[in-house]
Amino acid sequence: MAKHTTKMICPKCGAEMNHHADKLVDPVRPEDLRQVNPALGGIVEETHCCPSCGAVESRRAG
Amino acid sequence: MTNERPLSIPVILGTTRKGRMSEHAARFMVAQIAKREGVVTELIDISRMALRVDDAGDGVKEPEFSAKMIRADALIIVTPEYNHSFPGLLKHVLDSCLKEYIHKAAGIVGVSAGPFGGTRVIQDFLPVIRELGLVNIFWDVNFGNVSKVFDESGNLLDEGFVARADKFLNELIWMARTLRYGRDNIALDA
Numbered sequence: 001m002a003k004h005t006t007k008m009i010c011p012k013c014g015a016e017m018n019h020h021a022d023k024l025v026d027p028v029r030p031e032d033l034r035q036v037n038p039a040l041g042g043i044v045e046e047t048h049c050c051p052s053c054g055a056v057e058s059r060r061a062g
Numbered sequence: 063m064t065n066e067r068p069l070s071i072p073v074i075l076g077t078t079r080k081g082r083m084s085e086h087a088a089r090f091m092v093a094q095i096a097k098r099e100g101v102v103t104e105l106i107d108i109s110r111m112a113l114r115v116d117d118a119g120d121g122v123k124e125p126e127f128s129a130k131m132i133r134a135d136a137l138i139i140v141t142p143e144y145n146h147s148f149p150g151l152l153k154h155v156l157d158s159c160l161k162e163y164i165h166k167a168a169g170i171v172g173v174s175a176g177p178f179g180g181t182r183v184i185q186d187f188l189p190v191i192r193e194l195g196l197v198n199i200f201w202d203v204n205f206g207n208v209s210k211v212f213d214e215s216g217n218l219l220d221e222g223f224v225a226r227a228d229k230f231l232n233e234l235i236w237m238a239r240t241l242r243y244g245r246d247n248i249a250l251d252a
Contacts, residue, residue: 020245021164023195028119047164047195051246054067056132058161 004062008048015052069101069135069238076141076152078109084173086212087205088140094227108155123158131162136238140171143183164195165245167237171203179204201230
């Protein structure tokens with residue numbers, strides 16, 4: 001899975017979010033299997049925080 | 063950029079049983095946090111959550127709980143020790159979220175009818191805390207023989223717990239501030 005190159009924008013206040021964590025999660029639904037990184041053994045979920053308002057968002061590594 | 067919002071440190075009361083003494087411990091912790099400047103808190107009673115039990119994760123996530131976890135900078139989890147472990151419903155509630163917890167501080171308050179003060183449940187809880195992305199502190203508060211710590215109305219009978227809670231909160235608030243700075247300012251690949 002390639003890494004996203006674009007910054008996430010806070011959906012609440014429009015500020016640029018900080019990508020501060022990658023969490024490995026297990027596939028739950030059948031369609032999740034396509035997103036599994038075989039080298040890591042799961043799906044990489046990026047976690048982003050808004051330094052302006054504290055909002056939290058996540059997205060799967062692209 | 064510095065985030066000037068007050069720290070949010072809710073207390074999760076992790077049992078739904080009738081007659082639970084953990085409620086006294088949770089209310090005591092809320093009162094102790096409320097004395098701190100720059101910190102807001104609230105009691106989250108899992109017995110008041112209408113969480114479905116026929117699915118997990120996003121399938122049962124409660125928007126109000128999710129929003130509280132997003133706002134939180136740290137969590138205080140008050141858990142009784144049932145058969146050496148934590149209540150299953152507490153685990154179900156915690157498992158309903160994930161991104162909301164990552165790189166946030168957690169402190170565990172153990173409650174037991176016997177003398178060990180929840181030490182076994184806390185040890186059992188640590189791998190769960192870690193997998194949820196929370197960062198556990200090294201202070202705990204252990205309410206052993208809890209029926210001797212609070213009277214039936216929840217009044218504290220052992221003032222020593224004020225000092226113990228104070229040490230616990232000092233560490234938790236430090237960790238919460240540090241992790242907020244990191245979440246806000248330090249990129250993973252910086």
